[in-house]
Amino acid sequence: MIYFSFRFLLCNAIICIFLGSLLGLKNLLQRQLSARMQYNLSIIFLAVLIVPFLPISSAPSSISWSHLLTASSNTNGDIQTTFLSGNGYNLDKINDFAVSVSTQIPTFIHTLLVFFWSIGIFIMFFLLYRSVKQVKALHSSALPLQNEELNALYIECLNEVNSKHTIPIYSTAFLKSPVLVGFLHPRIYLPIHLISDFNAGTISATDIRYMLLHELQHYKHKDILIGYLINTVNVFYWFNPLIWYFLKRIRQERELACDSAVLQLLKETEYKSYGNTLINFAETIALSPFPLTMGISGNIKQLKGRILNIASFHQPTFKQKIRGYLICIFVSTIIIGCIPILSVYASDQTGYHFDTTEKNITQLNLSSNFGDYTGSFVLYDQSADRWNIYNMDHASTRVSPNSTYKIYDALLGLESGIITPEHSTFTWNGEPYPFNSWEADQDLTSAMHNSVNWYFQAIDSQAGFESVRTFLQTINYGNQNTGTNLNLYWTDFSLKISPIEQVELLQDFYQNNFHFDSKNIQAVKKALLLSTTSSGSLYGKTGTGRVNGKDVNGWFIGYIETANNTYYFATNIQAPSNATGSQATEITESVLSNLGIWK
DSSP, rough: OOTTTHHHHHHHHHHHHHHHHHHHHHHHTTSSHHHHHHHHHHHHHHHHHGGGGGGOOSSOOOOSSHHHHHEEOOOOOOOOEEOOOOOOOOOOOEEEEOOOESSSOOHHHHHHHHHHHHHHHHHHHHHHHHHHHHHHHHHHHHOOOOOHHHHHHHHHHHHTTSSSSSEEEEEEEEEEEEEEOOSSEHHHEEEEEHHHHHHHHHHHHOOOOOOHHEEEEEEHHTHHHHHHHHHHHHTTTTTTTHHHHHHHOOOOOOHHHHHHHHTTSSGGGHHHHHHHHHHTHHHHSSSSOOOEEESSSSOOHHHHHHHHHTTTTTOHHHHHHOOOOOOHHHHHHHHHHHHHHTTGGGGGBBOOOOOOOEEEEOOOOOOOHTTTEEEEEEEEEEETTEEEOOOOOOOOOOOOOOOGHHHHHHHHHTTTSSSSSSOOOOOOOSOOOOSSGGGOOOOOHHHHTTTHHHHHHHHHHHOHHHHHHHHHHHHHHHTTTOTOOTTTTTTTSOOOOOOOHHHHHHHHHHTTOOOOOOOHHHHHHHHHHHEETTTTTEEEEEEEEETTTEEEEEEEEEEEEOOOOOEEEEEEEEEESOHHHHHHHHHHHHHHHHEEEEE
């Protein structure tokens, strides 16, 4: 995506707002929520930070990033003229106008931002990789714990936390404090200096017990997995200071929650002793281990907060637990409800789910017809109830409809009473246009054939935003998104539709499944007629999308009426340049000819 960098930055701005609100809410409810509940809320929001990279498509249709990323559109383009040939019959001429959309910010800035972001990601991954190497080196240097007394103490600790798995415990000379390492294959490492001090009597069995219980609680609550998630978020959000602060705070909350879990196993008379263990070994355990480990350590400021938490700890009552759960569920629901807004893909709704169950579908290989174009072809044979599709992935991807939307814009004008089949003429206002065919009064047929933008913009202007949005919902048109520009929503990346949806919509139009006035349907059909031969009639509309002077998106959609059947088709092509409605028409003609449908 060209605009990923700016969409991601906009997502970050929204994330910062939500995160600030969450932190403020947690501070407000600090006395109502236990340390574990505070930590759980942070975990939920931590998982939400992965959302901007997911293709979620459930955002409301009124949300659109595109109008924030494009500044202007102009009507200085080219008319793409297409002539359809057919057995000596006179054919109508289609003028397909390509509207040029200019981006507000030069593409090189997007590229530069992605480049610097990628450099930061590379550096963060390198640091993470170094940590992985340190963990491997730690394991290579470690030996299974040999001290029988400590092994017996460790078994007692496993029983205390009711662990169903016996986690291997090792001794190592390369650590200052005990750590838990590994999610799939967890291991606990105990520093040799602690073992030596225990043998010398300078460290009590109680101190070692508290340390082991702490590591086992990390294992029980899957804190290693959360640690991986923290490090992943840290890699991709390395530039965001508020995220850094949040990650630092969640690490602290993790230790507070772990301390509280240990305290719930202890008698009230042991709370002070547990706190004294942290104080007595503060200098030793204050050095933080590398990122991929869970330990009892932390910096002096964090240890101070933990001591205060221990001093004020009390076993929560049943009522307090229920209240905490309800608050946590309520806040979590709000957080999860914001997920679609945070996806950089959400507003585009780029994917269309085409239900292929119980459908007769033939996959076509038309790569030779499409050549260097990326694109798709969709054909529905009504009599045989058969779909013929080239490039299913592309055929179910939503893109700007460009001028093909004018089919339905015409229906909007007719159904709204803005125009009628008998009186569809709009008077040219005398403004100059770069095309002679536009500088004249237009009726529905001439406006459709000449692809006269101002005619359909006049319909939208008289209908208004709400009517347009309601109409898009009524006919279920693509992502139903109008953006903020009523003049160009069908070509400025706001409104999007897939080739498969184009064909489905053409069926609904042809059969009038909308239950519109049949006269209005017939009026639009008449305006779409391109050619009549002895084998049938061809109806269609082209569309060309132009961005920064380059034709990047070409459409040709329509249907063919024969004596015994109706075929509906849609062709879309994309390329850095020269992807026009004219080119899409030529490809369609060749495919239909090869299939023996239209000569």
